[in-house]
Amino acid sequence: MDIHQLKSFKTIVEKGNFQDAANELNYSLSAISYQIQQLENEVKFPLFEKIGRRMLPTEQSLKLIPHIKKIEEEIEQIRQLNSKDRKVEGSLTISVSDSLLTYILQPILKEFIETAPDVKLKLKVRNCYEVQKEIIRNDIDLGIHYQVHGYDEQIKVTEVSTFTVGVMASPLFSQQERNFDKKDQIKSCSVINNDPNGVYQQYFEEYLKKKNILTGQNIELWSIEAIKKSVMNNLGIACLPHFVVEEEIKKGEITELTIKGFQRTITMITAHHSNKWISPAMELFLNILNEQMVCEPSVSVEI
Known part of the structure; x- marks a missing residue:
């Protein structure tokens, strides 16, 4: 399990589908699909389920989102540890x-x-x-x-x-x-x-x-x-x-x-x-x- 897999999952949930998430992260569709498959192997439960023609996140997988956000914040704080003299970077929503x-x-x-x-x-x-x-x-x-x-x-x-x-x-x-x-x-x-x-x-x-x-x-x-x-x-x-x-x-x-x-x-x-x-x-x-x-x-x- 790595941050890239977690970020890919969160982006799919935010964008609503795999293709838009792949475009957002500059991945191929096959690459982001592989990351989700690897993450499912790690967490031992399905992240998405097919309902009609759509792939929707499972109720259990959505519980990952707050943890992923917290991990992203922690990583950003680590990057900023020695940033007093650096330009302000990152993202702001x-x-x-x-x-x-x-x-x-x-x-x-x-x-x-x-x-x-x-x-x-x-x-x-x-x-x-x-x-x-x-x-x-x-x-x-x-x-x-x-x-x-x-x-x-x-x-x-x-x-x-x-x-x-x-x-x-x-x-x-x-x-x-x-x-x-x-x-x-x-x-x-x-x-x-x-x-x-x-x-x-x-x-x-x-x-x-x-x-x-x-x-x-x-x-x-x-x-x-x-x-x-x-x-x-x-x-x-x-x-x-x-x-x-x-x-x-x-x-x-x-x-x-x-x-x-x-x-x-x-x-x-x-x-x-x-x-x-x-x-x-x-x-x-x-x-x-x-x-x-x-x-x-x-x-x-x-x-």
Whole structure:
């Protein structure tokens, strides 16, 4: 049994099939198949079973994954033992919310890539709850998302910044439809979102429910930029963080609806397993993130 066999098995599980794993690791299909055969001989139980036309990992084999990840971390720590004067290398996998990646993290990523060009950086765009699951399963190095409930003491959570959100509309949006303060209304306007389970989307849904306000259809676009374009073209309204629409509001392309009873904040956090080794790459990224976010004061309002 060697690390190459273990890594091949983990990559097959991650990629979902032998061929994609072979391509990822730059192996031939026969070579990676041979490694799995050798590993099965070592562990004395089948790693995969054929279900229909697919080869799926057995329940017993999946128990190997946490051990393989731990071995990989230990190996990376050994490589970094004498790395004080060496360039930062290795890999870093981050799952992050779409809006944060698009509007907040760009300068952080730019500085990180310029400072550590040899780090293999992998970014996954997920909603908050998907990021949570990946962190809890220890599938990623770091999660960056809006704070939601669900973490226990095994997860290290750090609050980074707080942002305000509002309900956005086109300047052409009907004046008759703009009043969301009054209770018991039926409105024809559509509500656009990029994730119906998103934190700020849920805030607005809860407000509408509390006020007994019915709206038109919900439009799911799964793209912040597409939502902004749709709002600008008066296809509907959308609840969004202010930093997403700052430029469009200044240009008069988007306007914020004045809703007295709707004032909400969202908190950006970083999260990772408490027992996870903080690699030089991860430490550098967190340092850059904290330094740059200090320069951007957080915004808070009373809820």
